[in-house]
Amino acid sequence: MKLFKTTVITLALLFASISFAQNKNARASIEVDGVCMMCKKRIEKASLNTKGVKSAIWNVETHELKLIFDERKTDIETISNSVLAVGHDTKTVKATDEAYSKVHPCCKYRDEEVLDDHKD
Amino acid sequence: MRKILYILFLLPLLALSQEQLSGVILEESSSQSPLPGANVFWLGTKVGNVTNFNGEFSLPYKVEYTKLVVSFVGYKTDTLTINNAKPIKHSLKPTSELEEINITSRNKATSNSYLSAQNIITVSSDELLKAACCNLAESFETNPSIDVNFADAVTGTKQIKMLGLTSPYILIATENIPSIRGASQAFGLSFIPGTWVESIQITKGAGSVVNGYESIAGQINAELVKPSTDDKLFVNLYGGSNTRLELNTHFNTKVSDKWDTGIYLHGNSHNKKHDVNDDGFLDMPTYNQVNIMNRWQYTNPEKGIVSFINLKYLNDEKQSGEIDFNPQTDKLTTNKWGSEIDTERYEVSAKLGYVNPVLPWQSVGVQAAYSGHQQDSYFGLNVYDIEHNSLYANVIYNTIISDSRHKIKTGVSYTYDHYNELVNTADFKRTENSVGAFVEYNYFNLDKLNVTAGLRVDNHNLLGTFITPRLHMRYTTWEKGVFRASVGRGKRSANIFAENQKIFSTSRAINIIDTTGKIYGLDPEIAWNYGVSFLQGFRLFGRKAEVTADFYRTDFKNQVVVDYENAQEVNFYNLKGDSYANSLQVELHYEPFSHFNTRLAYKNYDVKTQYNTGELEKALTPKHRFFANASYETEIKEGRTGYWKFDATYNWLGSQRFSSTENNPSEYQLPERSPTVSTVNAQVTKVFSPKFEVYLGGENILNTRQNNPIVSADNPFGSSFDTTFVYGPIFGANYFAGLRLKIK
Numbered sequence: 001m002k003l004f005k006t007t008v009i010t011l012a013l014l015f016a017s018i019s020f021a022q023n024k025n026a027r028a029s030i031e032v033d034g035v036c037m038m039c040k041k042r043i044e045k046a047s048l049n050t051k052g053v054k055s056a057i058w059n060v061e062t063h064e065l066k067l068i069f070d071e072r073k074t075d076i077e078t079i080s081n082s083v084l085a086v087g088h089d090t091k092t093v094k095a096t097d098e099a100y101s102k103v104h105p106c107c108k109y110r111d112e113e114v115l116d117d118h119k120d
Numbered sequence: 121m122r123k124i125l126y127i128l129f130l131l132p133l134l135a136l137s138q139e140q141l142s143g144v145i146l147e148e149s150s151s152q153s154p155l156p157g158a159n160v161f162w163l164g165t166k167v168g169n170v171t172n173f174n175g176e177f178s179l180p181y182k183v184e185y186t187k188l189v190v191s192f193v194g195y196k197t198d199t200l201t202i203n204n205a206k207p208i209k210h211s212l213k214p215t216s217e218l219e220e221i222n223i224t225s226r227n228k229a230t231s232n233s234y235l236s237a238q239n240i241i242t243v244s245s246d247e248l249l250k251a252a253c254c255n256l257a258e259s260f261e262t263n264p265s266i267d268v269n270f271a272d273a274v275t276g277t278k279q280i281k282m283l284g285l286t287s288p289y290i291l292i293a294t295e296n297i298p299s300i301r302g303a304s305q306a307f308g309l310s311f312i313p314g315t316w317v318e319s320i321q322i323t324k325g326a327g328s329v330v331n332g333y334e335s336i337a338g339q340i341n342a343e344l345v346k347p348s349t350d351d352k353l354f355v356n357l358y359g360g361s362n363t364r365l366e367l368n369t370h371f372n373t374k375v376s377d378k379w380d381t382g383i384y385l386h387g388n389s390h391n392k393k394h395d396v397n398d399d400g401f402l403d404m405p406t407y408n409q410v411n412i413m414n415r416w417q418y419t420n421p422e423k424g425i426v427s428f429i430n431l432k433y434l435n436d437e438k439q440s441g442e443i444d445f446n447p448q449t450d451k452l453t454t455n456k457w458g459s460e461i462d463t464e465r466y467e468v469s470a471k472l473g474y475v476n477p478v479l480p481w482q483s484v485g486v487q488a489a490y491s492g493h494q495q496d497s498y499f500g501l502n503v504y505d506i507e508h509n510s511l512y513a514n515v516i517y518n519t520i521i522s523d524s525r526h527k528i529k530t531g532v533s534y535t536y537d538h539y540n541e542l543v544n545t546a547d548f549k550r551t552e553n554s555v556g557a558f559v560e561y562n563y564f565n566l567d568k569l570n571v572t573a574g575l576r577v578d579n580h581n582l583l584g585t586f587i588t589p590r591l592h593m594r595y596t597t598w599e600k601g602v603f604r605a606s607v608g609r610g611k612r613s614a615n616i617f618a619e620n621q622k623i624f625s626t627s628r629a630i631n632i633i634d635t636t637g638k639i640y641g642l643d644p645e646i647a648w649n650y651g652v653s654f655l656q657g658f659r660l661f662g663r664k665a666e667v668t669a670d671f672y673r674t675d676f677k678n679q680v681v682v683d684y685e686n687a688q689e690v691n692f693y694n695l696k697g698d699s700y701a702n703s704l705q706v707e708l709h710y711e712p713f714s715h716f717n718t719r720l721a722y723k724n725y726d727v728k729t730q731y732n733t734g735e736l737e738k739a740l741t742p743k744h745r746f747f748a749n750a751s752y753e754t755e756i757k758e759g760r761t762g763y764w765k766f767d768a769t770y771n772w773l774g775s776q777r778f779s780s781t782e783n784n785p786s787e788y789q790l791p792e793r794s795p796t797v798s799t800v801n802a803q804v805t806k807v808f809s810p811k812f813e814v815y816l817g818g819e820n821i822l823n824t825r826q827n828n829p830i831v832s833a834d835n836p837f838g839s840s841f842d843t844t845f846v847y848g849p850i851f852g853a854n855y856f857a858g859l860r861l862k863i864k
Binding site: 025027029045053056068 | 525
């Protein structure tokens with residue numbers, strides 16, 4: 001039984017990884033910090049400028065960045081780096097201060113005051 | 121297969137792990153809906169996960185892990201103490217700040233788009249309510265981009281103009297299926313009841329290639345109400361002091377979880393004879409119309425399928441002419457001048473839309489429509505019958521190239537039109553068919569630039585093989601400043617009789633001068649349209665304001681010239697020389713205080729055509745027009761549901777040229793130009809609740825009238841009789857009242 005299970009698992013993982021490795025339209029979501037529609041433009045543009053990204057939709061309320069991308073050309077890390085490079089933190093990594101400093105003053109999402117301004 | 125793979129992929133996770141903590145995260149609300157995308161991690165570690173679509177998660181568990189942190193943007197972060205690996209269920213509270221935000225924003229009734237490449241004006245249902253009555257033609261009366269006026273003094277038909285050109289040059293579609301064309305061109309707008317319309321999109325300039333090659337001045341698309349979103353029961357009653365009565369009822373029901381259906385009934389009638397100006401002729405026809413539509417809607421969000429099936433039937437009867445005209449004894453005699461127009465029309469249309477649930481940019485749309493139209497009519501001694509059967513099919517495929525900034529629409533279309541006309545004693549039969557393919561590319565860089573470039577190739581049995589290029593672009597020059605430009609070509613066959621039915625209500629001889637063309641001996645009409653517009657949003661005394669200026673030029677390469685310059689004849693011939701229409705419009709929107717909206721517009725037309733007698737300004741087209749509209753809504757008081765709506769529209773039309781009447785005896789000659797015309801419409805609506813409202817209004821409350829709209833009304837069978845010199849309202853003020861009942 002155990003052998004059977006292991007075989008299935010190995011095969012499944014193998015298949016899965018093959019099917020994933022070839023996925024031209026992989027879907028993933030990452031959390032990206034930001035406050036406004038200007039941020040949305042910046043985040044989506046940065047994502048789409050990453051070669052292989054086909055669709056990027058960032059939700060200003062949930063901070064979810066929904067991605068569809070060609071796994072043969074790019075991966076989540078590359079896309080995250082593009083987003084970080086334009087100054088937006090992801091859930092796991094903070095953008096460098098240098099990148100963050102380039103963000104438009106009204107988009108300074110790390111600033112409590114700016115956040116308050118966008119509440120209504 | 122993919123599902124199985126996912127299951128197989130999940131299996132090993134479960135099997136491989138030593139011990140796992142699983143659970144579900146919900147939203148703390150009455151619905152307890154799952155929270156996808158919430159973060160769960162063990163405090164002080166890097167071990168964490170995100171909840172899936174159903175709010176479920178699983179995490180490796182070790183005894184030393186005791187504090188589980190659950191967080192999600194917009195919710196209070198919770199830290200849970202975990203002592204064993206039993207599955208957990210936890211609800212997150214929305215953070216209080218978020219809870220208290222209550223955003224209420226009323227839809228703007230008319231809005232110009234800041235984003236689209238095309239110059240599109242969207243008219244919402246709120247705006248449509250401003251014109252309480254009653255059909256599509258009348259719903260443009262509160263819109264400065266479209267001019268509404270009477271076609272003639274007999275049929276009571278309202279015709280529309282855009283960029284100085286009459287409706288045959290506008291592609292008018294319902295739900296993107298070209299619908300008002302061919303035989304229905306003259307009266308078609310009055311065959312779409314206003315309450316059936318959910319919203320209208322007006323595109324100035326060339327428009328998209330997706331809907332065909334015919335549009336020249338622009339496109340108007342009316343979206344109809346949908347069975348799944350319209351009220352379960354809707355009743356609208358309208359009564360006017362001119363004794364016009366209208367009834368609209370909608371019934372919508374859910375048949376199953378995927379099917380919805382609606383039955384829409386419209387009836388209007390006007391049976392009283394009015395002759396305010398004492399010329400012996402009715403000021404407006406007496407009529408009865410019955411209009412029925414049945415819609416079926418299929419929605420399957422999992423599979424990404426939406427479908428509509430529509431069935432329509434219309435019967436319309438009009439009678440006009442002299443007050444004591446009696447059709448039984450006087451039809452087609454010289455006893456009395458009279459006219460009857462009977463129209464019967466049926467339509468079947470179906471749409472199927474598929475959006476790939478996995479790849480949201482990929483979609484396929486299929487549209488098919490069939491209509492049969494029969495009009496039997498006579499005007500004095502002129503007989504005009506037309507039968508038009510039409511088939512339309514269009515398949516559109518949407519996708520992207522490399523990423524979602526580059527969109528492609530491509531597809532094929534087929535049209536078939538068969539016309540059978542009787543003009544007095546002459547028969548005209550014609551069959552037209554065309555097959556076409558189109559591609560439209562859109563580039564939007566998510567920022568300043570948006571470009572749409574379209575091209576279609578059509579093969580038409582009478583128009584030949586030709587290409588139709590269209591280009592639109594939008595550029596954001598600076599904050600809230602939008603520049604647009606468009607250029608495009610249009611081509612069409614003119615249905616000279618159906619489009620110019622007013623020629624029958626005259627004593628003019630009808631002549632077609634050319635004989636070599638394929639359509640009544642005439643050539644197809646070809647025009648290029650060029651336009652630029654600029655929109656600037658700004659703040660004035662701290663309140664929102666918007667100014668738009670646009671300029672369009674339509675240049676005809678060929679046109680079927682309708683020449684009224686000899687008062688005893690109407691001549692149709694191919695254009696020799698120039699024909700153009702320039703339109704300049706400046707519009708200002710301003711909200712001086714909350715819920716009070718004003719719109720001011722000025723429009724200048726320069727429309728000229730080379731007639732056989734020389735280049736002349738287009739008759740009955742005012743060079744100048746002013747428009748002003750103000751609307752106000754009262755606040756809804758705490759705990760109440762009622763409020764008031766006020767709306768007033770002012771229109772001023774400059775003088776209009778009359779076509780030459782110098783051949784007429786002096787008593788039937790008209791001056792060179794008409795006087796100016798001012799009209800005011802106003803309406804008050806009391807909304808008692810979302811379910812019930814009552815409205816009261818006045819049309820043309822200044823009681824402006826054109827006194828002698830009919831030339832030679834005293835001698836209708838004489839050679840100068842003419843009903844086409846109409847520049848203003850014939851009937852004076854009309855007051856109306858009505859109610860709307862809506863049950864969700």
